[in-house]
Amino acid sequence: MRYLLLAAFFTCAPAHAQEKKDEPKKDPYPPIPTVDLKLKEPVEYNKDILPIFEGKCFVCHSGSVTEGKYDMGTHASVLKGGGKRGAKVVVPGKADESFLFLSCSRQTKPMMPPKSEEPLTSKEVTLIKLWINEGAKAPTSVKVREKVIVSLPPALVKPVRAVAVAPDGKTVAASRGNQVNLFELKVTPADKKGGPEKKEWEYAKSLYDPELKTPDGKTAKAAHVSLVESMAFSPDGKTLVTGSFTELIVWDVAKAAPTRRIGGFVDRVCCIAFSADGKFFATGGGAPTEDGEIKVFETESGKLFTEIKAGHSDTVFGAAFSPDGKLLATCGADKFVKVFELPTEAGKPAKLVKSFEGHTNHVMGVGWTPDGKKLVSCGADNFVKVWDYEKGEKVRDIQGHQKQVTSLFFVGKTAQFVTGSGDATVRMWNADNGGNVRNFPGAADFVYAVSASSDGTVVASGCEDGVVRVYNGANGTLMKAALPPDAEPKKDQPKKK
Structure with a gap:
């Protein structure tokens, strides 16, 4: 009897394995859903969008580093786009046709930020979508800079920069x-003795x-x-x-x-x-x-x-x-x-x-x-x-x-x-x-x-x-x-x- 049960077990094992193999794989990087923010005012670039870009995008797309030839350092350069996509990166009024939104929400590849980096939140993705759908408008407010207080440089820091x-x-x-x-x-x-x-x-x-x-x-x-x-x-x-x-x-x-x-x-x-x-x-x-x-x-x-x-x-x-x-x-x-x-x-x-x-x-x-x-x-x-x-x-x-x-x-x-x-x-x-x-x-x-x-x-x-x-x-x-x-x-x- 024991041998019959073991035989039945091994006979059925491949069937169970096949069932698991046929199960759909879970996407490790699913699209990031948008949410209903119920905003009382239109999205403003300096207040709502720029902080997202500074925190998640500038390391690869500003200053001397512009991956994919895409510079996000200014509003104008964000709209200008870069690489092969050019203006299609941001299509004012059409977020679903804008590569910026699609890549940030992980609906297309390459994803931004990359898989190895922390993704945008649903709120951040939603703000970008709303900003684009509202026309991807330029800043209307002045960016408030944090006041930087400098002190004397360390004693060993003595470069001649000028x-x-x-x-x-x-x-x-x-x-x-x-x-x-x-x-x-x-x-x-010259001295009297002829010295130079x-x-x-x-x-x-x-x-x-x-x-x-x-x-x-x-x-x-x-x-x-x-x-x-x-x-x-x-x-x-x-x-x-x-x-x-x-x-x-x-x-x-x-x-x-x-x-x-x-x-x-x-x-x-x-x-x-x-x-x-x-x-x-x-x-x-x-x-x-x-x-x-x-x-x-x-x-x-x-x-x-x-x-x-x-x-x-x-x-x-x-x-x-x-x-x-x-x-x-x-x-x-x-x-x-x-x-x-x-x-x-x-x-x-x-x-x-x-x-x-x-x-x-x-x-x-x-x-x-x-x-x-x-x-x-x-x-x-x-x-x-x-x-x-x-x-x-x-x-x-x-x-x-x-x-x-x-x-x-x-x-x-x-x-x-x-x-x-x-x-x-x-x-x-x-x-x-x-x-x-x-x-x-x-x-x-x-x-x-x-x-x-x-x-x-x-x-x-x-x-x-x-x-x-x-x-x-x-x-x-x-x-x-x-x-x-x-x-x-x-x-x-x-x-x-």
């Missing part, structure tokens, strides 16, 4: 963390704001509370402007004293540039993934002359006046170089006249050739590009740097310009033929900034290692690896090269 060589080549200004130091060229005349004239670079002084205080009210012996991000000398060398987080300072170089502090910037002041006549200076910056910030000020009064709003859809890293001062070229994290015609009266808007597209990553610096016929830009894609301004076309690519090209500076009224790179190199180029004029060795780390005197005899670079390197611009030799006194190595320690 340098500026005075036009006459006798002074080099450089940041070091939140400090600003000045180095001057000392010339010792000596030229040496020495630390001269540091620029401090005596009224500067930290958020907790303590006195800070520094130029800014946060890191110094940018600086520029006026054409006469008498004024230095330095930029940091949400502010800039105008300095009287001779007195080593601040004459004006200008605040109210959204985020970092990433670049500063003077017009050739010194009457104006421009600044660029802005918060990542938000509209770039471009402002032009009157040098003498410090008053805002004009502000270019929404000129770039991301942080602005470079700015340069045309030789005649009528145009302003800017570049930024949105991968564009743009040129604006400046107004002739204060308070009037600037006009966008040209856009140059070709970089595949952040554009970090821009400058004009002396005749105003060409623009040169450098970027995080490791390229330097030369553009024909009138034709709006690229003339050539210049390659040589192995990592991102962080800065660009034209040498006076010549076609030569200097670049610095994350590959720890500094190079001089010719914009007319793309040739590499010479290289400047010695950097030991990531190079953030470069500058040069008007005649090109002095070139300086700023580096992550906190050292300012001053070069002979004519032959590329290192003249000084400069440090302030408190950073000089002790006698029993080797000096930084």
Whole structure:
């Protein structure tokens, strides 16, 4: 009897297995259903939609990372779409035909966010659907920014993110963390015995704001509370402007004293540039993934002359006046170089006249050739590009740097310009033929900034290692690896090269 039961059991086992095999498999990633939100007001982009994109989408679709060539950093770029789908990503009024809604609700592939990431909630999916069906309208409210309070940087954080060589080549200004130091060229005349004239670079002084205080009210012996991000000398060398987080300072170089502090910037002041006549200076910056910030000020009064709003859809890293001062070229994290015609009266808007597209990553610096016929830009894609301004076309690519090209500076009224790179190199180029004029060795780390005197005899670079390197611009030799006194190595320690 027992054997009969066992036989019956094994005989039936395959049938049970077949029944389980025929059962439909459960979808591990089912569509996300919508819900009835019973909203009293229409969906508003900044209030209801942008927070969803920031939390779930920006990591792959904003700033320097745009998977599928889809940038969701701004309302305009969301509607523009990307890749092969283009405008079909969002079809205003038709959510069921919009790839954005279908992918976010997991009704089509590829799913957004990817399977490995946390999916949108039913409420978030519903808000996106309602927003699209209501016309995918632009923001009607102002995004409220969280106030960021910065404190002094850690003692070991001393990068040189900004340098500026005075036009006459006798002074080099450089940041070091939140400090600003000045180095001057000392010339010792030839002696009576026939000894040669000596030229040496020495630390001269540091620029401090005596009224500067930290958020907790303590006195800070520094130029800014946060890191110094940018600086520029006026054409006469008498004024230095330095930029940091949400502010800039105008300095009287001779007195080593601040004459004006200008605040109210959204985020970092990433670049500063003077017009050739010194009457104006421009600044660029802005918060990542938000509209770039471009402002032009009157040098003498410090008053805002004009502000270019929404000129770039991301942080602005470079700015340069045309030789005649009528145009302003800017570049930024949105991968564009743009040129604006400046107004002739204060308070009037600037006009966008040209856009140059070709970089595949952040554009970090821009400058004009002396005749105003060409623009040169450098970027995080490791390229330097030369553009024909009138034709709006690229003339050539210049390659040589192995990592991102962080800065660009034209040498006076010549076609030569200097670049610095994350590959720890500094190079001089010719914009007319793309040739590499010479290289400047010695950097030991990531190079953030470069500058040069008007005649090109002095070139300086700023580096992550906190050292300012001053070069002979004519032959590329290192003249000084400069440090302030408190950073000089002790006698029993080797000096930084």
